[in-house]
Amino acid sequence: MKLDQMDILLKQALKPGRYVHSVNTMKEAVRLAGHYGEDVDSAAIAGLLHDCAKNLNDEQTLEYCSNYGINLSRLEQKQVFLMHGAVGAVIAREKYGVENEAVLNAIKYHTTGYGSMSMLDKIILLADFIEPGRKHSEVDNARKLAYIDINRALISAFDSTIRYVMNRKGLIHPSTIEARNNILMLISYGHTDLEFKG
Template identity: 35%
Template sequence: MNRSREQIMEKVKEQMPEKRWLHTLGVMETSVRLAERYCADPVKADLAAILHDYCKYWPIQEQANIIKENGLPQDLLDYDKELWHSHAGAFIAQKEFDIHDEEILDAIRYHTSGRESMTLLDKVVCLADYMEPGRDFPGVHNIREIAEHSLEKALIAGFDSTIGFLLSKGKRIYPLTVLTRNDLLMQVSDN
């Protein structure tokens, strides 16, 4: 990595409005706390959280071009634009910040959709994004309570909330999100 944590944070802060920066700070704090609680690497959790929304406020066409031109999953373009920044962000984190740790890149890449067989770091960053202190939506307090005992059950509650919201708005659901939820359900039932 050719930049310090502080330099990366400054660059990220420049890419987003103040409200989103405050969200990012909340995700950083929550990621580290969850990492420490569930024995994930807190340094990796912190870095993935810093970068998780790096491209979120880039022009939509720029995000689409990054996906189209760099071999990223083309099916993303058929679904909600809210998914695009995660894959674009992981790509840019590698190119712009010289981050090559696949665990960190995957945590950025899958923080919105999830994926089957999520790593511990994937789970930590995804869940932190759902439940950081600035989040306020129906059910978030329940997700926070569940997270005290189970990453998987808290993520299921988070994905249930997201899927329910998308259904209520008549939106398409990215298939990987459904597969993720089903995989988490199987993990919980196996315990």
């Protein structure tokens, strides 16, 4: 399926505000991909479809998880909304015909991140955080860093997200901590092949 066909289907599936956010994320992802030498077409698809499961309620999300063998941790059972990335990867494959595993992975982890994120994973997570429609108070620093140092921009994004969740007494996904730790280790020691897992 071509990108314009995906766009038509997505517009029908999402609420107008969520659709606008998806298009904004796609455009930001394309700019970041061009800047960092990543495949622009993959970034466009992942950016457009990253929230393709956001139209589902918790019951529907859990049904997808059950039907497609997605196991939920205790934390994810309490915060089902975190699963829209994993379910979105399923929908991207089944409904939108996406077969590129790198694209599916970027959709799957765009909310939490994980320890050994690829450049495409980083681009989609960051594009989602900094797209022009985002008005949260801590977005400016990540935007300033986004085209200078993507790792430092991601640390800014993770720190902002963690503070937000902590202020609301929410649960922080272990994958987010793992992603943040790994990127901090990369920044500190300059190893591009380092993976830190606690």
